[in-house]
Amino acid sequence: MICIIALVVFGILGIFSATHRKLAWEALDCVIRKTTFRKCRTALDERLRSKISGKVIGKFPKTGAFIYKHFAIFSYAFTLLFLVSLVYSGISIYNFAVYGNCNGPEEIPGFCIFDPAGGQTKVTSSETCTASSEGTLKTLDTINITRFPRLDRGSNHTVVFIGCYACPYTRQSYPELQKLMREDVNIVFAHFPTKGMTEYLSAYDYCLYEKDPELLWHFNDALFQEPVESLTNEQRILDIISSFGIDAHEIQECTTMNATQSRVQEQLAALQTLGVYGTPTVFVDGQPLVGPRPFRTYKSLLRKNGN
Amino acid sequence: MAINTLKIREDFPILQKRIGGKPLVYFDNACMSLRPKQVLSAIQHYYEDLSACGGRSSHRLATQLTEEMERARKSVSAFFGAKRAEEIIFTKNTTEGINLVANSLALHKGDVVLTTDKEHNSNLLPWQFLAKRKGIVHEVVDSQKDNTFDIDRFERMMSKKVKLVAMVHTSNLDGTTIPAREICKIAHEHGALVLLDGAQSAPHKNVDVRKIDCDFYAFSGHKMCGPSGIGGLYGKKEMLEQLQPFLVGGETVTDTTYTTYELEEIPHRFEAGLQHYAGILGLGAAVEYLKKIGMANVEAQELLLNSAITQGVEQLQLIGPVDPKLRGGICNYLTGSIDPHALAIMLDQSASIMVRSGAHCVHSWFNKHHLKGSLRASVSFYNTVDEAKFFVEQINKIVKNLK
Structure with missing residues (x-):
């Protein structure tokens, strides 16, 4: 059985070394003969058995002898482990290609926890946060998604991007959203302030979108490039808005209106109903992904759904 | 006179090295001996200082090389007690020496060639091939129960049909040495020639081919501290003159026409083509080195080592007689279930x-006894008693735990 492992290991090493290439051939011969219930002609298995046991027997005679005597069992166990790890490696490679990580769609990389009071840890990392410990997302049909800013292209696909301007993971993920915006998809954007300090920006989102939907996307581009420290500086926000060639004070006035505040609260409540607990949260045709993912992951899901 | 092994070991560069972080304990001398720096220098001397064709060109490099080659031939000839230097033919190794005799001697259909039952393939296959090709008869003299030579059986098997007795002088299987002198006497009485495979006797004991009175004696350089790819065949001059060379070409003739040739003198008629000059000089240096050590000292040291191993190794079955005196430097063990x-x-x-x-x-011997193989430790004069004891300790430890 050890020949199976030897075949793979020596096969890879054999790409670079002629000595190992010869051993790989011996291992192949051994595997073929063993699978047809014949004795290994090259005795590679016996040599490996003796070499491994020999290395140990000098220092630990009993252990070395034990390995030698029970080598077949060790071989089977290691081969089994090897095959299992080979399968998992294959799955991981597939996941990496499709989802951008080795653990598949369920893995949660770093994301920002919803914490408006600011008393908790502001961000998580993949080591400390899992979906189960944070909550369960509901499906999009539990809320009225039409109440959020939308870039409608009449596509069959819709990506809902829920992010926070101050969240480093949302900021990391935003360029991927920009790429998505160049695809044939409808985009819905929802600001989910994981910190209280950026909550006021939701109102600016609404007012700008109401004035001209295009303005919101320019506003997003600008805010995600802005240093996080500037996001609490409302004057800086007004300067950004002014740079779009519109009256910033008019927008500022809009943010204080009851209708605006009411819509912002409605949106926040809808996101909480949806079960959003951190950012970024992205729904690709209804399938949620929490944490930043590469563009290919989103693209792959869109392709699956017929793009 | 006991030899100073530690001093001798300084001559062997490889013994100063560590293998895998541990000092090298080399007990595979029956297969290949180690080389002292004197031999390595002789090889290097050829490539650095001579590097020419021997026995052909007339320039100074060639003539110096020819002189040194002939000096090496004299050294080798003296080492084996040959009467004349020209009785030594340089070959690639023992195998080539035996094949030279097998293919050059006038053996005909029905002629019998006797061997022992412990022949190395080198002294078995040539006769099996001749049996197929020429119809000679190859017969085997079985050993006694303790694996020593059965002289009575041999004598009984001798007849006028036996044309050649081709036997291993010292066995690489168990280290036993046949009574060569007695065998030669009996063979000659029956009109048969004797060829000895000296691969294992040449490096380990005093061999005097004239005292033994053998007709041919083949040996290898690589087992006697010499380089690989060089060996020799001793043959009595009158016997060599009767042989028809089977490898011919450059150096084997003095003159040719399109239809005729005139053979060179002995030994050159048997040394076809350019020779392994570096090897010949190295072999000359090797026999000089062994002479300096003294073959009696070599034998005594090996007996000391063999005794230490024989007394120390437990749980394994020795092949051949128990008495170390009868086994030279070889301790060969059947390992049972391991x-x-x-x-x-x-x-x-x-x-x-x-x-x-x-x-x-x-x-052939293992097949006869339905055995798959054995573990052989073969010592040489540069091995120490401490190494022998270490080997005993290690093998006993492993075997004890594996059984």
Whole structure:
């Protein structure tokens, strides 16, 4: 059985070394003969058995002898482990290609926890946060998604991007959203302030979108490039808005209106109903992904759904 | 006179090295000996200072090389007690020497060639091939129960039909040495010639071909501290003159026309083509080195080592007689349920002890006894008693745990 492992290991090493290439051939011969219930002609298995046991027997005679005597069992166990790890490696490679990580769609990389009071840890990392410990997302049909800013292209696909301007993971993920915006998809954007300090920006989102939907996307581009420290500086926000060639004070006035505040609260409540607990949260045709993912992951899901 | 082994070991560069972080314990001398720096220098001397064709060109390099080659031939001839230097033919190794006799001697259909039952393939296959090709009869003299030579059986098998007695002088299987002088006497009385395979006797004991009175004696350089790829065949001059060379070409003739040729003198008529000059000079240096050590001292040191191993090794069955005096430098063990190859690898991996495992090219003997192989430790004069004790300790430890 050890020949199976030897075949793979020596096969890879054999790409670079002629000595190992010869051993790989011996291992192949051994595997073929063993699978047809014949004795290994090259005795590679016996040599490996003796070499491994020999290395140990000098220092630990009993252990070395034990390995030698029970080598077949060790071989089977290691081969089994090897095959299992080979399968998992294959799955991981597939996941990496499709989802951008080795653990598949369920893995949660770093994301920002919803914490408006600011008393908790502001961000998580993949080591400390899992979906189960944070909550369960509901499906999009539990809320009225039409109440959020939308870039409608009449596509069959819709990506809902829920992010926070101050969240480093949302900021990391935003360029991927920009790429998505160049695809044939409808985009819905929802600001989910994981910190209280950026909550006021939701109102600016609404007012700008109401004035001209295009303005919101320019506003997003600008805010995600802005240093996080500037996001609490409302004057800086007004300067950004002014740079779009519109009256910033008019927008500022809009943010204080009851209708605006009411819509912002409605949106926040809808996101909480949806079960959003951190950012970024992205729904690709209804399938949620929490944490930043590469563009290919989103693209792959869109392709699956017929793009 | 006891030899100073520690001083001798300084001559062997490889013994100063460590293998896998441990000192090398080399107990595979029956397969290949180690080389002292004197031999290495002789080889280097050829490539650095001479590097020409011997026996052909007239320039100074060539003539100096020819002189040194002939000096080496004289050294080798003296080492084996030959009457004349020209009785030594340089060959590639023992195998080539035996094949030279087998293919050059006038053997005909029905002629009998006798061998022992412990022949190395080198002294078995040539006769099997001749049996197929020419119809000679190859007969085997079985050993006694303790694996020593059965002289009575041999005598009974001798007849006028026996034209050649081709036997291993010292066995690489168990180290036993046949009574060569007695065998030669009996063979000659029956009109047969004697060829001895001296691969294992030449490096380990005083061999005097004239005292033994053998007709041919083949040996290898690589087993007697000489370079690989060089060996020799001793033949009595009158016997060599009767042989028809089977390898011919450059150097083997003095003149040719399109239809005729005139053979060179002995030994050159048997040394076809350019020779392994570096090897010949190295072999000359090797025999000089062994002479300096003294073959009696070599034999005594090997007996000391063999005794230490024989007394120390437990739980393994020795091949051949128990008395170390009868086994030269060889301790060959049947390993029972343990695979000898596995044991050899373990000794190497765990303690950097190099031994040989398998059938040692004596497959016929193992097949006869329905055995798969054995583990052979073969010592030489540069091995120490401490090494022998270390080997004993290690093999006993491994075997005890594996059984």
